[in-house]
Every structure is written in C-alpha cells, then in structure tokens.
Amino acid sequence: MSLDEAHRLYGKPTPRIDGAAKVTGAARYASDEPVENPAFAWLVTSSIARGRIVAMRLQAAQAVPGVLDILTHENVGGHAGPPPQMGGGPTTTTLETDRIWHDGQIVAVVVAESFEAAREAAHKVEVDYAAEAPSATFDSPGAETLPRPGGEQHKDPTKGDAAAAFAAAPVKIDARYSTPTQHHNPIELFTTTCVWDGPHLTIYEPSQSMYGLKAGVARQLGIDPDKVRTVSRYVGGAFGSRGGTTSRTAWIAIAARRLGRPVKLMATRDQGFTIATYRAETRHHVQLGAGRDGRLVAFSHEGWEVTSRPSTYNVGGGDTTARMYACPNIATRVNIVHADRNTPGFMRAPPDTPYMFALESAMDELAYALAMDPIELRRVNDTQVDPVDGRPFSSRSLMKCFDAAAEKFGWSRRNPRPGSMTDGDWRIGWGCATACYPSNIGPAAARLSLTPQGMATIQLAGHEIGNGAYTVVAITTARSLGLPIENVRVLMGDSDLPPVTVAGGSNNAATTSHVAAKVCEAARERIAAAAVADRSGPWAGADPARLRLEDGALVGPSGAREPLARAVGRVSGGALEVHAENVPQGVPDTAIAGLYKGAAQMSRGTGRKDVTAFAFGAHLVEVRIHRRTCEVRSPRVVSAFSAGTIINPLTAYSQFMGGTIWGLSSALHEHTEIDLRTARYTNDNLADYLVPVNADVPDIQIIMVPEADDRVNPLGIKGIGEIGIVGMNAAVANAVFHATGKRIRELPVRVEKLL
Numbered sequence: 233m234s235l236d237e238a239h240r241l242y243g244k245p246t247p248r249i250d251g252a253a254k255v256t257g258a259a260r261y262a263s264d265e266p267v268e269n270p271a272f273a274w275l276v277t278s279s280i281a282r283g284r285i286v287a288m289r290l291q292a293a294q295a296v297p298g299v300l301d302i303l304t305h306e307n308v309g310g311h312a313g314p315p316p317q318m319g320g321g322p323t324t325t326t327l328e329t330d331r332i333w334h335d336g337q338i339v340a341v342v343v344a345e346s347f348e349a350a351r352e353a354a355h356k357v358e359v360d361y362a363a364e365a366p367s368a369t370f371d372s373p374g375a376e377t378l379p380r381p382g383g384e385q386h387k388d389p390t391k392g393d394a395a396a397a398f399a400a401a402p403v404k405i406d407a408r409y410s411t412p413t414q415h416h417n418p419i420e421l422f423t424t425t426c427v428w429d430g431p432h433l434t435i436y437e438p439s440q441s442m443y444g445l446k447a448g449v450a451r452q453l454g455i456d457p458d459k460v461r462t463v464s465r466y467v468g469g470a471f472g473s474r475g476g477t478t479s480r481t482a483w484i485a486i487a488a489r490r491l492g493r494p495v496k497l498m499a500t501r502d503q504g505f506t507i508a509t510y511r512a513e514t515r516h517h518v519q520l521g522a523g524r525d526g527r528l529v530a531f532s533h534e535g536w537e538v539t540s541r542p543s544t545y546n547v548g549g550g551d552t553t554a555r556m557y558a559c560p561n562i563a564t565r566v567n568i569v570h571a572d573r574n575t576p577g578f579m580r581a582p583p584d585t586p587y588m589f590a591l592e593s594a595m596d597e598l599a600y601a602l603a604m605d606p607i608e609l610r611r612v613n614d615t616q617v618d619p620v621d622g623r624p625f626s627s628r629s630l631m632k633c634f635d636a637a638a639e640k641f642g643w644s645r646r647n648p649r650p651g652s653m654t655d656g657d658w659r660i661g662w663g664c665a666t667a668c669y670p671s672n673i674g675p676a677a678a679r680l681s682l683t684p685q686g687m688a689t690i691q692l693a694g695h696e697i698g699n700g701a702y703t704v705v706a707i708t709t710a711r712s713l714g715l716p717i718e719n720v721r722v723l724m725g726d727s728d729l730p731p732v733t734v735a736g737g738s739n740n741a742a743t744t745s746h747v748a749a750k751v752c753e754a755a756r757e758r759i760a761a762a763a764v765a766d767r768s769g770p771w772a773g774a775d776p777a778r779l780r781l782e783d784g785a786l787v788g789p790s791g792a793r794e795p796l797a798r799a800v801g802r803v804s805g806g807a808l809e810v811h812a813e814n815v816p817q818g819v820p821d822t823a824i825a826g827l828y829k830g831a832a833q834m835s836r837g838t839g840r841k842d843v844t845a846f847a848f849g850a851h852l853v854e855v856r857i858h859r860r861t862c863e864v865r866s867p868r869v870v871s872a873f874s875a876g877t878i879i880n881p882l883t884a885y886s887q888f889m890g891g892t893i894w895g896l897s898s899a900l901h902e903h904t905e906i907d908l909r910t911a912r913y914t915n916d917n918l919a920d921y922l923v924p925v926n927a928d929v930p931d932i933q934i935i936m937v938p939e940a941d942d943r944v945n946p947l948g949i950k951g952i953g954e955i956g957i958v959g960m961n962a963a964v965a966n967a968v969f970h971a972t973g974k975r976i977r978e979l980p981v982r983v984e985k986l987l
C-alpha cells in the first residue's frame with residue numbers, strides 16, 4: 233500500500249504539529265532548556281568490571297583550573313540510594329559504596345566551570361581498584377544461572393503435557409537459538425540538568441515517565457516528591473532506555489545542591505552503553521511437535537537471559553510465543569544468568585523481539601520438515617482463541633496480514649526448494665515471519681481549557697519520544713471538540729501537568745487518546761448542561777446528551793447550530809476548564825492515585841480477564857546473497873500490520889516502517905561485542921556498532937490492514953510502536969535459509985556465518 237492508499241483508507245494524514253519546531257530548532261530537548269549560570273559535570277567510570285575501589289587520588293584533577301567539586305563514594309556515598317529498578321528488585325549501586333558491579337560504572341562526578349575543564353579533570357582522577365576476575369556473559373566462569381523468581385509479572389504459560397506430546401509427535405523440531413546484546417543508541421545522549429530553588433528541585437532529562445522519574449529521584453534523595461519537577465518536552469529517541477530512573481540523575485541533583493548552582497551533564501556516547509540500560513543477550517531452546525498435517529501438538533520454549541549480579545530483570549517472552557498458535561500442550565520457562573554487567577532494561581519490544589526470533593525460526597524449520605509453505609503452516613495453526621487461557625482474541629487479523637503481504641510480494645512465485653532461485657551471481661531467498669505485540673493501555677489524567685474563541689489547550693504529562701505523540705493528542709482533541717487542529721495546543725512532558733503512565737509497551741496512543749476524548753467529553757457536557765439550563769437560550773429544555781460539538785458550533789439533533797463562542801461563553805461567563813481521568817478496564821480504580829506516586833500501571837494485552845489483545849502482522853522479505861562474497865543484501869520487504877484504529881496514518885506508517893528497519897538491523901547488523909576477559913563492551917560507539925545506513929535499507933512496502941476492534945478498548949486502538957521490529961529478524965534468517973540452505977540460529981546474520 234502506498235501512503236496515498238493508506239490515507240484513502242484511514243483518513244487525512246496529519247503532519248506533526250511539532251514538525252516546524254523540530255526542523256527550526258525551536259523544539260527544546262532537555263539539555264536545551266536554558267538555566268542560569270550552569271556548571272558542567274563529567275562522569276568518571278570504572279575501568280574494571282568487578283571488585284572494589286581501594287583508593288581515589290583527586291589532587292591532579294582538583295588542580296585543573298575551573299574545577300569546582302568532585303563527587304565520590306567517600307564524600308557523598310550516603311546522600312542517595314540506588315534507583316528503583318524497572319519491574320522491581322534491586323539494582324547495582326554506583327557512588328553509594330566502593331563496590332564495582334560492572335565495567336563503566338559511575339565512580340566519580342567532576343563538576344567544573346566549563347565542559348572542557350570537567351572533561352580534562354575527569355581524566356586526571358586516579359582510582360586504585362582491587363580487581364576480581366569478572367564473568368562477562370553466558371558460559372563465563374562464575375556466571376550464575378537461576379530460574380527467574382515468580383510473581384504476577386513473571387508467569388510462564390504452561391498447559392497440558394508438552395514433553396509427552398513432543399515425544400509422541402510425528403514431526404519434530406528441536407533447536408537452539410540466540411540473540412546478541414544490543415544498545416538503543418538514541419541520537420540524543422543521556423543528559424541531565426538539575427536546578428534547585430530552595431527545597432525545590434527541577435530535573436531536565438529525556439524521559440518516558442515524567443512521574444516515574446520524579447518519584448524515583450525523590451525516593452533516592454529521601455525528599456518529598458512534591459518538591460521535584462521533571463521536564464522533558466521532546467525526546468530524541470527513547471526505545472525503552474528512558475523508561476526507568478538511572479543512577480546519574482540523583483548524583484547530578486546532589487552536585488547542584490552542594491554547589492548551589494545548576495549542573496548540566498552530557499554523558500558521552502560510550503558512557504551511554506554502561507550508565508543506561510540495554511537489551512541483554514538471550515538463548516532459547518524450542519521444541520515444536522506437529523502432526524503430518526502441520527497442526528502443532530506440542531510447543532516448548534525455554535529462555536535464558538543475562539542480567540546484572542543483584543537484579544532479576546528479565547523479559548520472559550514465552551508469554552508472547554505461547555499465544556501465537558493453536559496448540560494443546562505448552563511449556564515455557566525462563567532462566568536468568570547473573571554476570572558482572574550493568575542491569576539491562578526495556579528495548580523496543582523487549583520480550584517479543586528475541587523470543588519471536590526463536591519461535592518464528594523454528595516455525596520455518598517445521599515448514600521445511602513438513603514440505604509445507606511457511607505461510608500455510610501459520611494458517612493451519614491460526615486461532616481466534618488464546619491457546620494458553622482459552623480467552624478470545626479481541627481481534628486477530630494475522631492471516632489477513634499474510635495474505636495482503638503475500639499478494640503484494642508475489643509470494644506465489646516462490647520456488648520452495650532452498651537455493652533454487654538465482655539471479656546471476658546472486659542467490660535469492662524469500663522468507664516470512666509473524667509480527668505481534670500485545671495491546672496495552674494505561675491510566676491517565678488530563679486538563680482542558682477552551683476559550684470562547686474556540687482555542688483549546690490540553691495538558692497532560694505525556695511523552696513525545698519522537699513517535700508523533702503531540703499530534704495524536706491534538707487529532708483526538710480536535711475531532712472531539714469539532715475544531716480544526718490548528719486551534720489545539722498540546723502541552724506535555726512536564727510533571728506539573730496531570731499524570732500519564734509510562735510511555736512504554738506501545739500504550740501511548742491508546743492511553744492519551746482515551747483521556748483526551750474523555751476530557752473533551754467533559755467539556756461538551758459542561759457546555760451542553762449550561763445550554764439547556766439557559767431558559768432564554770435556544771436549547772432550553774433540550775436533552776443535553778444529544779447536543780454535540782461540530783465545526784466550531786454546538787449542534788442539536790435537528791441540525792440547529794449555535795456558534796461555539798456563545799455556547800462556551802455561557803459557561804461561567806468565559807473560558808472553560810475541565811479535568812478528567814481515564815482508568816482503563818483491567819486497571820484498579822486506585823491507578824490515578826498510583827500515577828501521582830510514580831507507579832507505572834497498565835492494562836496488559838496478555839493479562840486481561842475478558843480477552844487477549846494483540847496487534848498482528850506479517851513480514852515478507854527478499855534477500856540476495858552473493859555466491860562468492862556471501863554479502864547479504866535485502867532489496868525488498870513487504871510488511872502488513874493490523875493494529876485496530878489508526879489515529880494518524882502518516883506517523884503510523886513511519887512507525888511501522890521504522891520498526892521494520894530496526895528489525896532488519898537486528899537481523900543483519902546490530903551486536904554489542906563484549907570482551908570476555910574484561911566484561912567490557914568493545915564497540916561502544918556509532919562507528920563500530922553497526923546499524924543500517926540508507927544503502928542498507930530496501931524498498932519497504934507497508935500495508936495497514938484495516939481492523940475494527942471494539943473489545944480491545946472503546947476507541948479500538950492497539951498500539952503500533954513496537955510491532956514493526958518483531959519477527960523481522962526471523963523473516964530475514966528464514967530468507968537466508970531459503971537462499972542458501974544454511975540455517976543461522978545465532979543473530980546477527982553476518983558474512984562469516986555464511987562462508
């Protein structure tokens with residue numbers, strides 16, 4: 233589908249309302265916020281991965297002209313606690329003690345009059361360590377493998393007897409897969425600016441969770457969260473890396489407090505690899521048992537994930553893979569492997585990207601074992617009922633996606649025999665895989681003001697992480713109030729505004745659209761109530777429920793109209809201000825109170841009682857592999873997605889395409905390399921950490937398959953932020969098998985694995 237076709241289907245594309253601000257530089261990212269007379273911070277990070285600090289010599293650093301302060305565990309260790317870890321559980325400490333948990337851990341913060349002086353002095357801080365041999369990753373001596381702890385968020389779906397069914401199955405696949413360490417590398421670096429005004433702290437920092445950051449830092453500093461304000465109006469890429477609170481923020485706050493002056497930190501690209509989170513490496517053991525007709529009788533998926541020493545962070549994607557296909561016997565399990573590493577965290581489709589690589593590769597292997605077309609294998613096992621819980625899917629258009637993509641791709645011309653399709657020196661492979669992402673929605677509050685001139689301002693502490701979030705809120709607000717989008721102003725990214733849950737799990741459009749619609753409905757109710765109460769007006773005695781806002785007017789059931797100015801003017805004689813809260817089904821009524829305290833509650837697509845809610849998609853990929861060099865190129869991709877209501881086809885198209893490109897990157901390029909002796913990342917820069925450049929990005933066709941879903945939530949929004957990346961890695965590896973007959977079970981697919 234071209235973008236034009238998408239627009240015909242989904243309505244008018246809306247360019248980003250913040251587009252002009254972004255391209256003219258008027259948009260303020262956190263470190264652009266002007267503060268008066270700032271000092272500059274530079275982080276000193278550890279050069280060992282495990283051990284203790286024995287001594288720190290600061291004289292040379294202190295002698296650098298312009299140095300104002302140097303924070304170490306010796307002088308500020310007791311002033312802050314470690315940040316709360318995402319998903320609960322402890323995390324590594326930084327300046328709190330002399331303990332070193334991982335390479336690149338913050339051990340000192342140098343503050344100076346200038347950025348350059350701070351940097352020079354930081355390089356002159358001398359640290360003596362008592363080093364111990366670190367465990368870098370899987371198979372490293374000293375790495376400790378444990379079953380992950382249980383709990384509400386850590387359920388391993390299990391049903392029937394998968395082992396017995398697998399043993400008895402006529403056709404079996406038993407295979408192991410792995411995915412590498414990856415880092416988000418958002419273009420905007422990990423910055424923090426802290427400003428104190430008496431007891432009040434303002435933090436400017438790119439964030440996906442305004443209230444989470446506020447509460448997290450307050451807890452670390454032992455101060456009242458009401459005294460902390462967080463500001464993040466624009467974020468230059470987040471992808472999960474800004475969903476939690478990292479340790480740097482509290483130390484910059486302490487530095488600013490000690491100095492009595494604002495302090496700005498701009499961490500470097502390489503420091504971003506160790507002071508923030510990342511996608512940990514994973515391993516998988518998948519067993520598929522099927523009948524000769526292709527129907528699954530047994531599915532088992534065991535995963536292993538690396539984490540830090542103290543944290544139990546894990547993603548547990550069996551919760552996704554167990555729900556993909558009809559199967560009577562299911563077993564899933566997750567193990568965590570503790571190593572001397574920084575704590576991992578969310579990265580775009582955290583569970584689904586690695587775990588679906590394993591499942592969708594195994595499904596492709598099963599298709600060859602059955603001599604069945606891989607799309608047909610998915611059709612045979614398609615289901616409208618969640619295989620784990622027996623609940624209906626709120627809607628599931630998986631096969632519609634495959635069919636739409638297959639037609640566009642020309643899949644019917646595929647010769648199934650591996651290595652059979654060629655073009656000169658190039659071997660051609662066509663592969664496919666399922667994409668999916670659970671549909672989540674969170675609680676939120678919002679405030680709306682509407683002037684008699686028809687200017688609306690909506691305020692909510694939502695998050696513009698580059699996804700078009702401002703525009704989505706503006707569209708819903710404009711539609712609900714019957715106003716042109718130019719009349720709507722959206723304020724977000726500030727914890728002084730009403731709270732919104734963390735922008736994660738692709739919940740943003742669903743969460744903010746529902747609260748925007750609700751606060752607009754509250755405005756309409758106020759206007760309608762005032763209209764019918766006005767005994768001398770045209771609406772006296774009318775049914776207020778039947779009065780609507782349309783084209784800048786209040787409109788009655790018979791089509792009678794009154795200009796908005798008069799209708800709004802009737803409400804307390806002028807501008808109208810309303811507040812509304814939205815607590816989605818599946819989230820407790822206390823959720824709004826929880827949001828104010830920084831909790832990140834969400835109704836999860838896999839955790840509901842009534843339905844299981846997922847968006848689905850299909851990736852079809854062509855690869856070309858050179859016969860002699862084994863260079864892998866991907867000239868074209870067709871990906872189709874069904875994700876319920878699409879609010880803005882323009883930004884949705886971009887999100888799907890961006891996710892698909894990142895999936896290609898995950899298949900062919902990305903890999904954070906680790907030196908096994910030092911447990912250190914060795915390619916911690918954008919020159920050595922490979923990502924696709926334009927020349928690597930093929931012709932990508934995105935199809936948005938129409939889908940109406942009135943069960944997922946009232947507006948039918950499933951979320952689109954993460955689904956694009958899911959399954960692409962498998963689709964590429966499956967295409968590589970089709971081209972070469974070589975099954976790559978360890979990502980990324982690189983030349984050396986094909987030689």
Ligand code: MOS
Pocket residue numbers: 440470471472473475578579580581582735736737738
């Ligand atoms: Mo996304 S990885 O849930 O921010």
